[in-house]
Structures are given as structure tokens and as C-alpha cells.
Amino acid sequence: MSTSQGSHRATRGGRRAARHKEPRPPAPPPAPAGVPSHGPARAVSPYAPTVAAFRPGPPEGPPGRAPAHEGTSPDSAGAPAPAAARPAAPAASAPPSVPAPPSVPAVPAVPSAPLAPAGGRAEARRAARRRRRAAVLLGGPDGLRRLIPQALVVAFLAGGTTSFVAADKAVRLSVDGVPRTLHTFADDVEELLDEEGLTVGEHDIVAPDPDAELSHGDEVVVRFGRPVTLTVDGHSRQVWTTARTVEEALQQVGVRAGGAYTSVSRSRPISRSGLDVDVLTERTVTVTADGRSHTVRTTAATAREAVREAGISLAGQDTISVPQDSFPRDGQTITVMRIKDTEEVREEPIPYVTVRTDDPRLDRGTEVVARAGRAGKRRVTYAVRTVNGVRHKPRKLSDEVVREPVARQVRVGTRRLPDSVRGAEGLNWKALAQCESGGRPDAVDPSGTYGGLYQFDAATWRSLGGRGRPQDASPEEQTYRAKKLYVQRGASPWPHCGRRLYR
Template sequence: MKNIFKNSALRMAGQGTVVAALVAGTVGFVAMNKTVELNVDGHTSEVRTFAHDVGGVLDAEGVSTGQHDLVSPSLSSSVSKGSDIVVRHGRKLSLTVDGKSQVYWTTASTVGGALKGLGIRAGDGRLSASRSESIGRQGLSVRLSTSKSVKVLADGKVHRVSSAAATVGEAVKAAGVSLGSGDRLSVPAGSPVVAGSVVQVFRVSKKHESTTKSIDHDTTRKESDDLFKGQTKVKTEGADGVRTVKFATRVVNGQVVSKSKVSSKVTKKPVTEVVLVGTKEKPAPEPSESSSDSSSSHSSTSTTPPSSTTGTAADSLNWTALAQCESGGNPRAVNGNGHYGLYQFSLQTWHAMGGSGNPINASPATQLALAKKLYNAAGSGQWSCGSHLYD
């Protein structure tokens, strides 16, 4: 009986030990398992954890952190039931203010919050992004143009403007100055605006103009057996040519700054002058008359024209028609090619026929007499209008 009681007591003692161990383990489990509040970038959740510190909680929840992130309390801080853990991830903000760029790290989630946190006043400046725009974990690039005073010199006037324009070109436009396609600025249009800048507008235009230059004509001399030696006759009148040169002129603010040749073209070709040079022997001098006739002739030289060997075929020709064609019937007609009078004698031919001085100073009768003499000696080929003798 004693053994029975003894064994029963032993069993009851062992069961008590097991129960005590189970109770102690349960109490320890409950003590290690706790609920904490986790706020990550504004998103809050309750999590149950066995972790002893903040770092353990974040590792268990898969929340990674870096050097630019904010964790409160610190990663090494212990946690207990009801602890609050706040994580704000850092965001890269590439900010360009009036052309100068700098990189900032911020835990703010919006552009406005980031600028406020960085102590940057935008004022009435111009932002490339809305102040309420979110800054993601990948970061954001923002441009800020602050308001600046600028003077624009254009068309003889000073235009003053206070503008948050990001570039010089935008500031010029804000000043109410329009630019033509060829106009230029003293500062590149894409340059950032600097407070107190003075920008000059250069009005640039191009004009085209042309000038003409004379091209001297050549002269060719050809022998002709239709003319006596010493005689010349212009067969083809020479004429100078014309060369047209075109220029492009660049004008800046009303002043010509450059002039370049665009083209050069002969617009009128020169005409070569052709001069006939006589090769035919002159006729032998006429027989001298008697001394009495000579005396009579000398006494009347002032009123009587030289002999034209009258009584020949020359007398029956239409000399009036020839004179009309050659000189318009003008005994004092002068041709620029060196021909004179009713029948357009050259001085060489006139003198060869016995004339003196210039034909225009001789009477019409004297001019006719020497014209007939020339016809008897050389025919109608001496005149370009010679065919009219037979009208």
C-alpha cells in the first residue's frame, strides 16, 4: 500500500512540474509578442513582432533604410507594446535656381514641403512643377526662376521689366519686344536671366542690290579693196557690253556691316567694231588745165565747187536719195564714227578727193561735186546707202 501511495505522489509531482513549465513558457511567449504602430512615409499600420529593437521590426516588415532616410526612434532603440515607429524615406531633389543647379535630399513628399523644409522661398517666382506635385522615391528635378529686373534696349528705346522668366529670350518677350527671324541679342537667348541684366536687341536684315559695269568692246581692222589706201570705213559699229553684279548687304540697326558678291553675269555682250582699211591704189591726178582756165578758177574758188567730171554717169544718179539716207539731208551731219556731211565722208576720203578741212564746212554743192568724183573713182560701194543712187 505504501508503494502505491508513493508512486501516486511521484506522478502528481511530475505532472505539476510539466504544468508549471507550460505556464512559464506561455507567459514568456506572451511577453515577447507585442503590437507596435509603424508609419512609413505617412502610411500607418499595426504590426505584431517578437523583435527587441526598431531595426528588427523594420527588417521583419521588409522596410529598408539608407543614409538619407529618417527613422524615429533610432534603429537600435528597443520596442515594447504600443511603441510608435516612424520612417521617412529621403528623396532626391535636383533644384535649379536661376540657372544654378544643386542636389538636395528631403523627406518631404511634395515640392512645396521640400522647398519649405529647405528654407527656399519661391515667392512670385516661376516653378517648373506644381507645389503640390509629389516627389517619388526616384526623385524629381525642379527649376525655379525668381523675379528679376531687366532692361531691354531695342529700337532706340529702353524697356524695363520685372520678370521671373527663366531665359533672356523669355525676358525680352515679357518686355513686349518682338524679335524678327534675323534679329540677334547681345546675350544668347537661352542664357539664364541675371538680376540687373541689360540686353540689347540688334535688328538684322538683308538687302539685295545690283550694279552694272561697262565691258569695253574690241576693234578689228580688215583690209578692203573697195577703199583707197589711206581710207577707212566702219563696217560694224562697236558697242560696249554690260556686266551686272549682284550683292547681298547685311544691315544691323540701320548700318551696313557687310557686303558680299552673290553673282556676276554678262547681261549684254560687247560688239566688236569692224573697221575696213583701204588697199586700192588712188586714181592718178587729173590733167592740169590751161593757165587761163587756172586763173579763172583761182578767181572764183570761193563760189565755184571743184570739178566732178560732169557729163558722166554720176550726173544721172539720185544724189538726193543718197543724201537723205546717209545724213537725213543735213549738210552738217556728224556721225560718231568719224563721218561728216551730206554724204558722210571720212576725213581721209574727203581729202583724197581734193577737199580741205571738214566736209560740214563746205557748201552742199562742193559736197555733191566731191561725192560724184568719188563715185566716178570707186563706184557706189563707198556708201552703205549706195543702192539709193539708183532709186
């Protein structure tokens, strides 16, 4: 229910109640002209006539009765109206209308002193209420003058606020995959990064470019570079990556990590300080052992581990064809060597030495063995290594003498031989030697029975005083013994060549 309707009903109720009460007291005498009945005169705003000129007055009605459509406060319902209302000011004395200054917002009009309404006391009460409301709004007669500059300031601030709101932007900033939405007045990406205290370097990624203009609703992505020391199959290098995890970093640098071994978890995040990552790719290695070959796919870091993954164990002195700590390459063949070490003890002879002694009693070129030599004996221990069944050269560990050798003693004749033998001089001994042995003192026939220049047999040589073998004697001694044989037996010892003695 509206206020006017409530006031209208309250007024009618008041009138009905007045009919059954005592008659109203007579109205007080009218106040002097120009003085309102409710108190001393108050200052009236210069704009009041203008406002009053455009404000519709109360409708005509019978004196002393309020119009049916005007509202009164509940407190005044049924109360007696004032005895007299202020007389209306002459129309000619009202100042001309003053229009509101330009660009000044509409200000509630200050009502002037009301004219004497035809409605009587009800209209006077309404006019008083309007004056009180205007006074509260304007704060007194000088309120309008104060309100005008304030309105100008409000208008200026409203325009600045509009520019302020227009410069504010809501952008989405993602730093290393962590997004957030923020408000900024930055004109470009670089200014936004400066506001957020983000410094980017040559290994970092910013999208869009730092000099790109920034608009409302844009998204800026920052990825910081991280140093990673990457060791792939034993080869190390340092790379920079903007990946956040080990797996993303391996993909960025192009390492095929399928089936590979990594020293850290692939889901491990990479901090700004970096990380060391070892990667062992899957390789094919062939292991040969005990006459059989085994091919395996492995990520082993050493040849020893690859052999173990092939199901082959090493025992004792067993080893492999490559260093056990070496890195197994793709397609490499590793041979297992079964090693067996043993010891052997052997008895070996110690050769004797020959000691020669000069004997002037013996003809020159004659040697006589005074004592036969005898070899000694030693016991030697050898280490024998067998690799895959193949025996290697033994290695001597120790030896000891079991029996000392006995030296051989030989007497050597130094007596000069006679220059001639009676009955054998004047013969062609050189032609006989050439026919028998080709003139070679050390010649031996194919059977080994005869030797020397003149092909003596051992028995004949000893019978003539010779020592040892005839082919070992000097040419002079051989010729001397041949002459002695000729004196004894003539040319018969040389049946085929003997006739050469006479040429």
C-alpha cells in the same frame, strides 16, 4: 428569489398537500448495517471525512421532517421520503484528515457516505445529490489524482502567459508618413524593422536610432531617401531627400521656389525611384528695343521668351544681342536689333591697261601714245544691311560687264640721244639743276606748271621734242632738252639761276 427560498416554499406546499391526501405508506424495513438503502455500496474518497468534517451538518429537527431552510428539487416536493437512511459510520473508524497538497488549487470536496441524518429521507436525498455533483466534477474516484498535475500545468501556463503578455508591446510605426499601430516582441528598433522587412540605407532616416530599446507605447518613424535630379536655372545636380512631395524637397535643399517655375506640380509625390525636377527662379531682365528699355520679372528659360514677356515682338530679320536660346541671367540686359536688308545696283568703271611698245625711231626716254585708253563699265548688285538705322558695309551679290575697257598703247623710244649739243658744252648744268629743283628730277613747283630738274613748262618741253611731262623723263633726257633750249635762247629761260651756268 434564491434557490433555497424556492425549495423551502415548495417543501411547505408539499407538506400541506400531504395532509389532505391518503396517509403515507409505512416505511420499508431498514437495510442491513453498512448498506445504503438506495443501492450497493460505492467507493468513498479518502478526502471525504476531511471534507465532511468541515461541512456543517443539517440542523436538528423532528424525525421524518426536513429542515425549513434546506432546499429540495421541485420534482421531489411532496414526495414520500425513503423508508430509512444509511446508518452513520462510527466516528472512530473515520481516517485522519488529509490536508490539501501545497500549491494545488482548491478542489471541491467529495462527500462521503452520509451518516444517518436526523432529518430522515430529505437529508438522504440531499446527500445523494452532493455525491452526484462531486462525481461529475471529479470524473470518478481517480478524478482528484488526475486534477492535481493538471492544476500544476495550469499554474505553470498561467505564469508563462503572464510573461508572454508582459513581453508584448503595442508600438506605432510610421513609414513615409503612413502610421499604423502593431504588436511586437522586438527588444529594439532594429529588430522591429527586421520583423517588418524594412531595410534602411545611408540616405534613410530612422527615429529613434536602430539600437534604441523599444517599450510599450513608443513611436518609430522611418523616412526613405529618394534621389532627385534637380536642375535650377540650367545647373543640374543630384540630391537625396526624405521629403514626400516636390515642395518639401525644394525646402529641404534650400531652393527658393517663391514665384519660380517648376517642371512638375509641387504637390506631386516623389516615389522611391526618384524624380527629375526643373526649377526656373524669378529674375530681373532689361530688354532694350526701338530706343526704349523694358524691365520685367520673369521665369523664362530662354532669352527669346524673356523678350516676348517684355511685350516686344521680332519680325523679319530682327534678332537680339544674345543667342535666343541662351538662359537669361538675373540683371542681364538684352538688346533687340531691328535688321533691314536691301539690295543696291551700282555701275562701276573697269580700268583699262597700258600697253607699251618699243620704237627705235624715237629717242631714248621719249614716249608717244599711239592709242588712248578707255575704261570699261560693269553693273554690280550689293546686299546692304541696316541694323537699328546704322548702315553696314555692303556685300557684293553679283556683277556683270556692260562695256569692255580699251587698252592704251604707248610707243617708247629706244634711240640713243647724242652725248653733246654744240654750243652748250662746258657749262655747269649741275649747278643750274641744283638751283632750280634742288637736283630732283621729279620736282614740281607749287603751282604745278613747272617740273623736272630745270623746271620746264609743258609747252616748252613739247617744243624741244619731249613727250609727256618733263618730270617723268629721265635726268639724261632732261639735261639734253635743257641744252637744246640754251642753244636756242641762252640763259634767259632761267632768269634767277641762269648765271650758275658760268661758275
